Amino acid sequence: MKEEFTVAMDAARRAGSLILEFYEGDYDVRDKQQDRDDGGTVTGAKQLRDADYDPVTSADRAADDSLRRDLLQAFPEIGWLSEETVDDAVRLEHEQVWIVDPIDGTKEFLSGIPEFVVSVALVADGVPVVGVIYNPSRDELYSAVQGGGTFLNGKRVFCTDTTRLEEATVIVSRSEDARGEIDPLRQHLKEIHPIGSVAYKLAVVAAGGADLNVSVQPKNEWDVCAGDLLVREAGGHMVDLNGAVRRYNQADPLIGGGLAAGNATLADASVELIRRVCDPSGERRG
Numbered sequence: 331m332k333e334e335f336t337v338a339m340d341a342a343r344r345a346g347s348l349i350l351e352f353y354e355g356d357y358d359v360r361d362k363q364q365d366r367d368d369g370g371t372v373t374g375a376k377q378l379r380d381a382d383y384d385p386v387t388s389a390d391r392a393a394d395d396s397l398r399r400d401l402l403q404a405f406p407e408i409g410w411l412s413e414e415t416v417d418d419a420v421r422l423e424h425e426q427v428w429i430v431d432p433i434d435g436t437k438e439f440l441s442g443i444p445e446f447v448v449s450v451a452l453v454a455d456g457v458p459v460v461g462v463i464y465n466p467s468r469d470e471l472y473s474a475v476q477g478g479g480t481f482l483n484g485k486r487v488f489c490t491d492t493t494r495l496e497e498a499t500v501i502v503s504r505s506e507d508a509r510g511e512i513d514p515l516r517q518h519l520k521e522i523h524p525i526g527s528v529a530y531k532l533a534v535v536a537a538g539g540a541d542l543n544v545s546v547q548p549k550n551e552w553d554v555c556a557g558d559l560l561v562r563e564a565g566g567h568m569v570d571l572n573g574a575v576r577r578y579n580q581a582d583p584l585i586g587g588g589l590a591a592g593n594a595t596l597a598d599a600s601v602e603l604i605r606r607v608c609d610p611s612g613e614r615r616g
Contacts, residue, residue, distance in 0.1 A: 411430070444465070446465070451578075492542075529557045533560055555576075
């Protein structure tokens with residue numbers, strides 16, 4: 331996997347540099363979820379945290395083109411799944427598949443918050459074997475190869491060993507927090523901090539920057555695949571709200587319900603907590 335790992339890191343850095351050019355300049359924005367009379371153009375910042383608002387920018391598309399070119403030119407035999415590329419079922423015929431998100435955290439990109447990342451994963455027979463997450467605005471490169479540990483800018487990192495929820499610092503979706511979906515959990519946790527990009531949150535947890543990441547809303551494979559490997563190789567695990575570990579390159583890339591990631595004791599305890607105090611929409615029970 332050494333060659334694939336090197337190519338993935340180089341591709342993520344190149345895409346990140348391209349994204350910064352847009353971040354510091356001009357770009358267009360459209361809403362993937364809705365065809366409006368204005369063609370999907372964003373008209374109000376108040377829409378940013380709406381659950382059904384899914385923005386895409388010219389930076390997303392340019393980064394997707396860059397990643398696809400770099401990764402598939404180097405390895406044309408590997409399949410492809412990206413948030414910004416029309417899905418092709420032929421990927422299901424491949425043992426190995428690149429799973430990428432050109433910009434995870436587009437809402438943060440739009441808000442000028444430096445919490446957006448390039449996420450690149452290589453999956454072999456459903457299991458992530460290479461994971462790279464790059465935050466270009468902070469020049470943070472998180473990387474892992476199966477069996478080789480997790481690194482931040484070349485330094486080995488690990489999940490924390492906190493095991494009690496009441497002592498845990500938890501990072502959550504800024505959008506879920508703004509919509510009140512995390513509120514039922516607050517009294518059970520030491521601290522909750524909203525951070526953009528689920529991929530970035532997983533990387534931060536893998537590097538010991540927080541004890542736990544929880545989410546109560548569905549995610550897609552491209553959101554979490556690279557981060558999942560980072561957490562695994564840092565001594566933790568990521569599970570869905572049924573307690574299951576994801577097997578990737580599914581026909582439907584949507585992961586229902588939400589997730590928890592951190593060391594195994596803490597992640598499993600948080601799943602039980604969410605089941606107990608939240609309904610499937612993240613609202614308080616009873």
